[in-house]
Amino acid sequence: MRFTTPLIALLALPLVLSATPASAVAGGTTVKATSYPWLGALHSQAGFFRSGGHFCSGVLVRADKVLTVARCARQFKFTPGRLEVTFGRTDVKKKNGTTYRVKKIWVHPGHRLADLDGLEVPRNDLAVLTLAKKVKKTKPVKLGDVTGTRGFVLGWGATGETALRNTRLRRAPVPLVDENACRAAYGNVLDSGMTCAGSNDAAACRYDEGGPLVVRVKAGSRMEDRVAGLASWARGCARAGSPGVYTDVSAFRDILKKRL
Secondary structure (H helix, E strand, O other), X not given: OOOOOOOOEEOOOOXXXXXXXXXXXXXXEEOOHHXXXXXEEEEOOOEOOOHHHEEEEEEEEEOOEEEEOHHHHHHHOOOHHHOEEEEOOOEOOOOOOEEEEEEEEEEOOOOEEXXXXXXXXXXXXXXXXXXXXXXXXXXXXXXXXXXXXEEEEEEOOOOEOOEOOOOEOEEEEEEEEOHHHHHHHHHHHOOOOEEEEOOOOOEOXXXXXXXXXXXXXXXXXXXEEEEEEEEEEOOOOOEOOEOEEEEEHHHHHHHHHOOO
């Protein structure tokens, strides 16, 4: 999630990535990536600051389409081949899983940054990655609405604002935060494309950007996971009164129909 300093900064050299100290799924437990085969780790060999060049996440929504946030993809828009997505990798230090090169990147044309007391707030924080090859034998995840009172988040980041060592996939249950409470934390910088989740007990944080906010819904006679949001920004990590803010994918349903 976004802290008060940039997550990903481009240095003078082309596509050499840098970053401020990391944090990630706080309050969670480790899980196997094979339990979420549609979850991808975004990485680049240009990114030397983390194991395997990992820096964000994304979700497989079509056989060759990965949904993530614009902040994770925009710097690769004109050199998409430098960005890769790996599925089935529980620990980003390892070389297992299946990796796909990105061949095309669409960034929401309305993506821009607003300011909240020095905190950069991304608007229309959405991107679609087209993979060079289709992902076989993996069922894409469905998108859904923010519904109910609880969901869960997934990510490979660290476990607190100064805890930098974690490289394993973690899952944390989080409360869904209503609009009034979200506005009490962040004011009018929020727009209809954003939704809030998380608490001081559990939250997605830095290096979890683009990762899913998942809700469980009834689909016929069974329960099914749906991605309702993508981790976008926050003030700090799991701070009281500062929930995480997610791109509300249901708000972009019409534009995504044209891109997926």
